[in-house]
Amino acid sequence: MGRPRLCRVHDLMHEIILRKAEYLGFFHFVNREHSNLSSKIRHISIQESTDSALESIKYSKIHSVSHFNVDSLLNSFMTTLVVDFKLVKVLDFEDSLIKYLAEGVGNLFHLHYLSVKNTKVKVLPKSIGKLLNLENLNLKRSLITKLHVEIKNLKKLRYLLTYHSDNGWYYGMVKIPTGFGPLLDLQRLGYVEANFEVLKELTKLRHLRKFAIWITYGNEKDICACIGNLEKLISLTILISREEILNIESMTSPPHGLQRLRLTGNMKKLLDWIFKLEHLVRISLDLSGLIDDYIRVLQALPNLLELRLRDTYLDEQLHFKDDWFPKLKVLVLSSFEGVELMIIDKGAMPNLEKLRIGPCPLLKEIPIGIEHLRNLSFILCWKKFII
The missing domain is CATH 3.80.10.10 (Ribonuclease Inhibitor)
Structure with a gap:
């Protein structure tokens, strides 16, 4: 991967x-x-x-x-x-x-x-x-936490990495100034916080391959228009507070070559185009409000290798059925607070190598059928938050 x-x-x-x-x-x-x-x-x-x-x-x-x-x-x-x-x-x-x-x-x-x-x-x-x-x-x-306007002079800049993380889920953002348009060679940018003026300039970065951004509520349409022009994008992260609606329905056709996708916010239903990303190998979702059976649909992604989910499942029972996730190698389930039982059928996730579950305070036992995961080399399960 x-x-x-x-x-x-x-x-x-x-x-x-x-x-x-x-x-x-x-x-x-x-x-x-x-x-x-x-x-x-x-x-x-x-x-x-x-x-x-x-x-x-x-x-x-x-x-x-x-x-x-x-x-x-x-x-x-x-x-x-x-x-x-x-x-x-x-x-x-x-x-x-x-x-x-x-x-x-x-x-x-x-x-x-x-x-x-x-x-x-x-x-x-x-x-x-x-x-x-x-x-x-x-x-x-x-x-x-912020960059000087002088950064716009770096015309040969290809990689600008600006974030820090906590357990792979939370990120500290860096504010970028207006005037980024001349950085035409930029291929990787993230994690940044940008206003409306900056988003307009980002549409000029046609060589951008990896992009991660924190958006403020009300700017979703602007970010959708920006991403629509980034045809070479292979990795996309869009973050917003879990309490705020992640309204990106206007992005009807994301970059067709997208391989990695990460979304955080409040969303009732996953967008239809997500399930059409044939090249997607990694997806991370930290979404409150999901009510549809999205795991059943995600399992059909043909090349998915890594799946990370946080606090996105409401049912008491989580069931991985035969033939689900045929290529998956890494599965991380975090803060599934309502799940009491997890079942893995024979034939599900046959190539899984790493499994992380927790915190899941109501989980009564290790997943039923875990013996079917013949390639599993690492497993970590815990019920409560580790302080």
Whole structure:
């Protein structure tokens, strides 16, 4: 399902990879024990501490810098990076303890990739608008809540990742300013909160492939018109408060190649076009108010691999019948507070590998027929909320 996110190798193979990378001058790992740096090295990974790294890279021609398990990041180190290393193309501060980016980061003209993922950074410097070669800006799980208007100058930007999540269901939004129209190369944008003016500009982003947005009540028609122009879209997320009506009936024909869909809000009935998405492999629904038997219809989606449902089922009994979900590999059922009994017939979900159920406070026992899931490798069931 999708692209691989992690790769594990044997300890011995890991050591061979590290030594080969350093021997070829491709990569160097800097830590307290090994801080000597050849002038030929172009890519470094700093581990544990930046104290020794600062002197090591002072006279080198570094192209990329990554951090792993860094306990602290000195101000002098940040200054050295943005002042002395004009050839840097990659800056990855993921999981580090930084709280700001130096204003001088805008002088790194060759920078292609910048990540402050999972850091304490609250504001991007306005000089970010000078990074005309920037292609990937990763702000996920940072403390940034809005973007400066200068972001519109990044004409080569392809990926703008701006969200943080809680258990995969709730997302913190980032407000984007007007003037986004010139970012014609943008392929991935989310999660963002946009007003009417911004939505109109988003219709120009014809290369957008992955899009996630929080809409305010009353702007549903505008978002429907916007999405109707995004013909290359393969992943779509539309969020609104569960108490507010998710009124997107006017979207009669979504992008035909849609592979991933996530909806949150209040909706009595799923839209008919959802059941016609032949390429859909992942769907997540966090919808209050559903009254139709939507699971019976969803099971017919021919290529569905992952199904995530939260607080969307009202009946006491949940029954998965023979031949339902023939390709499904992941099933997550969260906050099914009224379900007392779950039944899995032989022949249902024959390829299921992961099953997560809960909290389901009224569920009396593990699903009946769970022994039929021959490919199941992971199961987690709980009745109450875990605090």
